[in-house]
Amino acid sequence: MKRIIRNTAIVLVVAALICSQFALLIGNAKLNMRNLQLQDTVGKQQMNDAGLYQLLDNLQNSGLETVPATEKLSADLTKPLLVCRISEYNCSECVDFAVRKMIEERKNEGLELPVLLLGNYSSMSALKALAWRLDPESECLLGLEQDNGLPIEGHNVPYYYVLNGNCTAQDVFVPDRMEKELVETYFSILNRKWNAADKD
Amino acid sequence: MKRLLFRIPSIFAICLAAASCTGRLTVSQADVDWSRTDTVICDSDDGMYIEREAAFDSIWFVRLETDDKGLIGRPDVILFADSTIVVADMNISKNVLMFKYDGSFIGQLAQMGNGHNEFLYLSYVSLDGNGNVSVLDEVRGKILTFTERGQFLNERDCPIYANAFEYADNDVIVFDTGLRYHKGSPYDNISFVVKDGMMNDSYVFGLTDFEEGFNYTRSRNLYSYGGSVYGNVNFDDIIYRMDSHGVSAAYRLIIRPDNASDYFPFKDKEEIKNLYRKHTHFNGSFIELGDYSYFGISIKDYEKQMPDLLYNHRTGQSHMLLNSFNDPMMSFFVSPLTRFGDNCLVCVSSANNVLNTRGTFETAGSEYPFPSNLFEGLEADSNPILFFYRLAY
Numbered sequence: 108m109k110r111i112i113r114n115t116a117i118v119l120v121v122a123a124l125i126c127s128q129f130a131l132l133i134g135n136a137k138l139n140m141r142n143l144q145l146q147d148t149v150g151k152q153q154m155n156d157a158g159l160y161q162l163l164d165n166l167q168n169s170g171l172e173t174v175p176a177t178e179k180l181s182a183d184l185t186k187p188l189l190v191c192r193i194s195e196y197n198c199s200e201c202v203d204f205a206v207r208k209m210i211e212e213r214k215n216e217g218l219e220l221p222v223l224l225l226g227n228y229s230s231m232s233a234l235k236a237l238a239w240r241l242d243p244e245s246e247c248l249l250g251l252e253q254d255n256g257l258p259i260e261g262h263n264v265p266y267y268y269v270l271n272g273n274c275t276a277q278d279v280f281v282p283d284r285m286e287k288e289l290v291e292t293y294f295s296i297l298n299r300k301w302n303a304a305d306k307d
Numbered sequence: 308m309k310r311l312l313f314r315i316p317s318i319f320a321i322c323l324a325a326a327s328c329t330g331r332l333t334v335s336q337a338d339v340d341w342s343r344t345d346t347v348i349c350d351s352d353d354g355m356y357i358e359r360e361a362a363f364d365s366i367w368f369v370r371l372e373t374d375d376k377g378l379i380g381r382p383d384v385i386l387f388a389d390s391t392i393v394v395a396d397m398n399i400s401k402n403v404l405m406f407k408y409d410g411s412f413i414g415q416l417a418q419m420g421n422g423h424n425e426f427l428y429l430s431y432v433s434l435d436g437n438g439n440v441s442v443l444d445e446v447r448g449k450i451l452t453f454t455e456r457g458q459f460l461n462e463r464d465c466p467i468y469a470n471a472f473e474y475a476d477n478d479v480i481v482f483d484t485g486l487r488y489h490k491g492s493p494y495d496n497i498s499f500v501v502k503d504g505m506m507n508d509s510y511v512f513g514l515t516d517f518e519e520g521f522n523y524t525r526s527r528n529l530y531s532y533g534g535s536v537y538g539n540v541n542f543d544d545i546i547y548r549m550d551s552h553g554v555s556a557a558y559r560l561i562i563r564p565d566n567a568s569d570y571f572p573f574k575d576k577e578e579i580k581n582l583y584r585k586h587t588h589f590n591g592s593f594i595e596l597g598d599y600s601y602f603g604i605s606i607k608d609y610e611k612q613m614p615d616l617l618y619n620h621r622t623g624q625s626h627m628l629l630n631s632f633n634d635p636m637m638s639f640f641v642s643p644l645t646r647f648g649d650n651c652l653v654c655v656s657s658a659n660n661v662l663n664t665r666g667t668f669e670t671a672g673s674e675y676p677f678p679s680n681l682f683e684g685l686e687a688d689s690n691p692i693l694f695f696y697r698l699a700y
Contacts, residue, residue, distance in 0.1 A: 145347060230691070
């Protein structure tokens with residue numbers, strides 16, 4: 108009787124081990140697939156958007172500021188800039204997630220691109236109030252712009268893009284707060300791509 | 308084992324009895340009293356227009372002091388307590404701030420957090436009958452109460468899942484459900500739930516679905532005045548009055564010509580959007596005043612004037628407001644947010660917007676002196692400015 112119990116237990120443990128390994132393999136495969144899809148999406152956006160949208164004039168007219176400092180900065184727009192595009196008409200939880208995630212990546216994950224919060228807000232005080240609440244020490248550049256002409260504006264969601272040295276938008280990405288892993292992958296791609304590009 | 312089997316039915320019976328004693332909800336739809344309903348006519352072709360300048364006898368402003376800890380994104384609710392102006396910004400700074408009547412900053416009323424006097428999600432702010440400020444935290448399902456100077460008084464459970472509430476007479480509270488209920492809730496598809504001071508149901512009021520999955524009765528903001536709470540639901544040109552006596556229809560708004568609501572019933576949300584784009588409609592902006600009621604109307608043809616409407620309680624006449632271009636202070640009269648006192652409408656303007664009108668002030672005639680104290684030290688990122696328009700009766 109004892110032998111039967113012992114053998115059954117061994118069989119069960121082995122089966123559990125096999126199952127867990129199998130689950131891990133499936134999980135990794137899914138994640139790899141996602142990363143591939145993400146890179147593909149980023150690449151396509153780059154192809155479609157590069158060279159189409161000249162944003163320099165708008166940005167220069169809107170005036171850039173930092174939090175907490177209040178003096179105007181003349182940002183060097185000849186170097187790449189990560190833009191977090193938000194609007195007061197977006198869902199406020201989505202805005203919070205997009206901004207927080209970007210600040211977090213910059214602080215903890217070594218993202219070297221300077222960041223710009225480009226808001227469609229009724230006033231600079233509104234944008235400043237938002238930046239102050241989310242991180243008083245963030246030192247994000249702040250800018251106001253009503254409509255930047257990108258087709259994605261019509262979707263009423265926060266999104267990121269890299270404003271490169273030629274002042275064109277590329278690497279457009281919509282952060283989904285239900286898909287944090289995917290957002291982190293986006294930032295790791297940016298890290299690899301732009302941190303290296305900077306060093307060159 | 309046998310003993311246990313015998314005990315199961317008795318345990319079940321005890322549980323049932325306990326459940327029936329613990330205040331079961333009795334939801335009853337209130338009948339609307341139509342005997343005190345005023346008809347308000349807004350006729351852009353044949354109605355009575357007045358210049359906005361003529362409607363007001365006094366205009367003044369309060370600049371809310373700008374402080375790093377007191378930045379306001381966009382005021383959603385402004386409350387006028389005895390000696391404090393309470394400003395709630397629910398979406399941008401997610402803050403409730405206190406200012407003196409001269410605009411100087413007092414401090415934060417409550418802060419975000421998970422503590423017993425903190426909120427996780429700022430949903431609504433309201434004044435109770437004692438002049439204290441109540442803050443609704445929709446996520447934690449709590450109502451926090453503070454004095455108007457921010458001293459924490461108490462915290463209680465919010466009995467239903469609501470997104471706004473206002474106090475009426477006799478400690479009655481009107482909750483606006485926003486129709487965001489889980490199916491199966493006793494208040495499913497109910498717009499307003501009215502409770503007494505002990506949080507027992509007084510009555511509920513609202514309409515049902517037009518078709519499955521499509522709510523057409525999403526309620527709009529609540530307005531508290533004179534012991535009653537006024538509310539309105541979409542696509543319905545009726546303002547309802549709720550208090551401890553029940554619910555009555557206060558105003559029936561008739562908009563001519565070509566009111567979007569006349570095309571009821573609608574098939575879907577897309578059809579509603581199109582109707583609203585192409586036809587005149589009540590935009591849900593309503594403020595009850597001592598001698599007047601204010602209605603916000605939106606029209607299809609933007610070249611025409613926006614005929615915001617003032618209904619005079621004494622004469623029963625409606626006056627559509629025409630834009631005035633003489634007094635530069637009238638340029639800030641846009642979508643009044645609330646009232647002050649009995650007969651004063653309050654509008655909010657961003658510092659940016661005020662700075663842009665500086666030229667208008669400079670070129671205005673000598674009848675309109677340049678208000679230097681409006682512009683002195685004002686920056687584009689200063690806090691918004693409150694403009695007060697007192698109605699001339």
